[in-house]
Amino acid sequence: MEAVVAVYSDWGIGAQGTQPLVVPADRVRFRQLTTGHAVIVGRKTLEDFPGGRPLKNRHNIVITRQNITIEGAEMAHDMEEALEKAKAYDRCFVIGGASVFKEFYPQLTKVHLTKIDAAPFSDSFFPDLDAAEDWHCIQADDWAEHEGVRYQFSTYERK
Numbered sequence: 001m002e003a004v005v006a007v008y009s010d011w012g013i014g015a016q017g018t019q020p021l022v023v024p025a026d027r028v029r030f031r032q033l034t035t036g037h038a039v040i041v042g043r044k045t046l047e048d049f050p051g052g053r054p055l056k057n058r059h060n061i062v063i064t065r066q067n068i069t070i071e072g073a074e075m076a077h078d079m080e081e082a083l084e085k086a087k088a089y090d091r092c093f094v095i096g097g098a099s100v101f102k103e104f105y106p107q108l109t110k111v112h113l114t115k116i117d118a119a120p121f122s123d124s125f126f127p128d129l130d131a132a133e134d135w136h137c138i139q140a141d142d143w144a145e146h147e148g149v150r151y152q153f154s155t156y157e158r159k
């Protein structure tokens, strides 16, 4: 299972239900990676999407403990159900949020990472893959910059 995540320099990923600092190129990369594939997303992160709607051109598997339906999405009520539904697709990305990353972390073998060289306040964090002995960076682009904020795309794999 793969994940896509943008982290700040303290491995923070967001605060109060949203990402305080976003780099447009990260959104483009996210779209390029996930379009045509499936995504597993937490119900709270879905609420932060434009209009609170599922992502277009992707199979959205929304994980929730509630008995709800969301138009344009498949619902899963625990990790096992989400993983079972993901099997129908050639490729599936875990796209957050924090609780979903935490629960799926043991399942992850590849992480498409964006490092954003800034540390706005975060209340949600992703594990520090640079400090994790069982992960290594297999590819890293040069650092780029948008409006004074440096960012870098990279890919990590579980050893």
Ligand SMILES: NC(=O)c1ccc[n+]([C@@H]2O[C@H](COP(=O)([O-])OP(=O)(O)OC[C@H]3O[C@@H](n4cnc5c(N)ncnc54)[C@H](OP(=O)(O)O)[C@@H]3O)[C@@H](O)[C@H]2O)c1
Residues within 6 Å of the ligand: 004, 005, 006, 007, 012, 013, 014, 015, 016, 017, 018, 019, 041, 042, 043, 044, 045, 046, 048, 063, 064, 065, 066, 076, 077, 078, 079, 095, 096, 097, 098, 099, 100, 101, 103, 124
């Ligand atoms: N930087 C990034 O790349 C990135 C990406 C995505 C999100 N984020 C950030 O992450 C933060 C949100 O994270 P979050 O942890 O608050 O919310 P979340 O993980 O998006 O959603 C949490 C909800 O998902 C459902 N859920 C989680 N685990 C479940 C399980 N095992 N079985 C059934 N349902 C489950 C529950 O929904 P119900 O309450 O409906 O039961 C739970 O309340 C925000 O700040 C957001 O901006 C950052």
